[in-house]
Amino acid sequence: MIYHTMKTVFIHNIQTLYGIIDNRNVIKKSGSEMSELLSINNAFILIENGIIASYGMFTSNAQIPLGAEVIDAQGGLVLPTFVDSHTHIVFAKSREEEFEMRIKGKSYEEIAAAGGGILNSARKLQNMSEDELYESALKRLNEVIAFGTGAIEIKSGYGLTVDDELKMLRVVKRLKAVSPIPIKATFLGAHAIPAEYKQNRRGYIDLVINEMLPKVAAEDLADYCDVFCDQGFFTVEETDEILTAAKTYNLKAKIHGNELGYTGGVQVAVKHDALSVDHLEYTGDEEITSLLSGNTMPVGLPHCSFFLGIPYAPGRKMIDAGLPFCLASDYNPGSSPNGRMSFVVALACIQMKLTPEEAINATTINGAAAIELSSTHGSITIGKQANLIITKPIPTLAYIPYAFGVDPVAKVLINGNIFTDIQ
Ligand code: NIG
Numbered sequence: 378m379i380y381h382t383m384k385t386v387f388i389h390n391i392q393t394l395y396g397i398i399d400n401r402n403v404i405k406k407s408g409s410e411m412s413e414l415l416s417i418n419n420a421f422i423l424i425e426n427g428i429i430a431s432y433g434m435f436t437s438n439a440q441i442p443l444g445a446e447v448i449d450a451q452g453g454l455v456l457p458t459f460v461d462s463h464t465h466i467v468f469a470k471s472r473e474e475e476f477e478m479r480i481k482g483k484s485y486e487e488i489a490a491a492g493g494g495i496l497n498s499a500r501k502l503q504n505m506s507e508d509e510l511y512e513s514a515l516k517r518l519n520e521v522i523a524f525g526t527g528a529i530e531i532k533s534g535y536g537l538t539v540d541d542e543l544k545m546l547r548v549v550k551r552l553k554a555v556s557p558i559p560i561k562a563t564f565l566g567a568h569a570i571p572a573e574y575k576q577n578r579r580g581y582i583d584l585v586i587n588e589m590l591p592k593v594a595a596e597d598l599a600d601y602c603d604v605f606c607d608q609g610f611f612t613v614e615e616t617d618e619i620l621t622a623a624k625t626y627n628l629k630a631k632i633h634g635n636e637l638g639y640t641g642g643v644q645v646a647v648k649h650d651a652l653s654v655d656h657l658e659y660t661g662d663e664e665i666t667s668l669l670s671g672n673t674m675p676v677g678l679p680h681c682s683f684f685l686g687i688p689y690a691p692g693r694k695m696i697d698a699g700l701p702f703c704l705a706s707d708y709n710p711g712s713s714p715n716g717r718m719s720f721v722v723a724l725a726c727i728q729m730k731l732t733p734e735e736a737i738n739a740t741t742i743n744g745a746a747a748i749e750l751s752s753t754h755g756s757i758t759i760g761k762q763a764n765l766i767i768t769k770p771i772p773t774l775a776y777i778p779y780a781f782g783v784d785p786v787a788k789v790l791i792n793g794n795i796f797t798d799i800q
């Protein structure tokens with residue numbers, strides 16, 4: 378029997394409610410719109426059955442609906458949860474050994490070329506069972522939701538064999554089934570050329586196109602297709618070919634590009650009308666012109682720059698050029714072993730010179746746009762899911778990036794429920 382119980386939640390004592398978008402047609406913010414973060418001081422929110430039903434200023438004669446569960450925000454701020462549009466949270470083991478090699482002077486690319494990096498993670502993942510992978514990924518999912526992530530994208534790309542890529546995506550499918558937050562799955566078979574194909578790149582591209590893609594599509598395991606289009610990884614021509622094949626299975630593109638050089642990743646992403654092109658540490662005027670000509674969302678991954686000691690994507694410059702700009706965690710064992718989006722916001726402000734308002738738009742509504750969830754997530758809008766962060770009683774919004782590394786989150790609500798771990 379199905380019981381239809383109406384659940385009403387009323388949150389009050391909100392110092393300031395941020396991230397209001399009253400027009401449901403707004404799916405992303407670009408250029409100067411990114412500095413608008415509509416807010417209401419001394420606010421309330423009413424949630425019905427997990428959906429934002431109303432919000433406004435809390436006045437002394439306000440009527441709290443009978444039977445509502447009342448949550449006291451204790452003077453904290455309330456924001457929409459973060460949308461993390463780029464992660465690799467299905468992985469086998471952490472990689473501290475490479476971290477220590479980098480401390481001693483080896484570069485990320487040198488380690489990768491010597492068979493470390495992604496290939497190191499692939500060896501570890503190939504030796505782990507689907508169940509073990511699922512359990513460890515579920516832990517990470519619980520961890521990032523508690524940090525304030527309320528929608529997420531997860532990539533494959535540490536399998537690099539037909540069976541192991543499918544294994545990773547089946548783990549993502551199992552996570553989708555239990556997760557209270559939406560998950561988008563991205564097939565990233567073209568993450569690196571496996572060691573056994575080093576002398577036979579063509580063989581691996583054929584495997585991705587002729588074996589992996591059809592099987593991924595037949596089991597409906599992915600929403601998107603990604604390629605690491607960069608120096609030492611996949612060329613523009615190879616990327617073009619893989620994305621063309623992916624399109625025949627209705628898989629839209631999301632690209633890793635311009636992390637290690639001006640390699641044409643941006644241009645090939647725009648050519649394929651990719652949903653996003655991510656990394657962008659090497660982005661100049663030509664890349665900006667290309668992005669301005671299309672709809673592809675540029676995504677910065679500042680954890681990666683911080684952790685690898687490489688340049689930051691020129692977020693300020695892209696916003697000033699009128700582009701939308703999105704930020705994500707890139708949570709993965711090689712370049713960002715941390716999925717805390719409030720630290721992404723801090724680095725965006727400190728290193729990319731985004732304002733706190735821009736950084737919040739980049740991690741909420743624009744994150745939602747990068748994984749096609751803007752109609753349900755990414756802002757305080759009547760009719761959207763009530764996925765909310767209630768902060769500790771901090772003085773201002775700017776305090777979040779200012780007090781970098783300090784966790785601002787007091788409570789996370791997912792679909793109107795206070796989040797407790799998925800079991
Ligand atoms: O987004 N750059 C490519 N892929 C991942 C890192 C992969 C790894 O080192 O394990 C990234 O940074």
Ligand code: FE
Nearest residue numbers: 463465633707
């Ligand atoms: Fe990545």
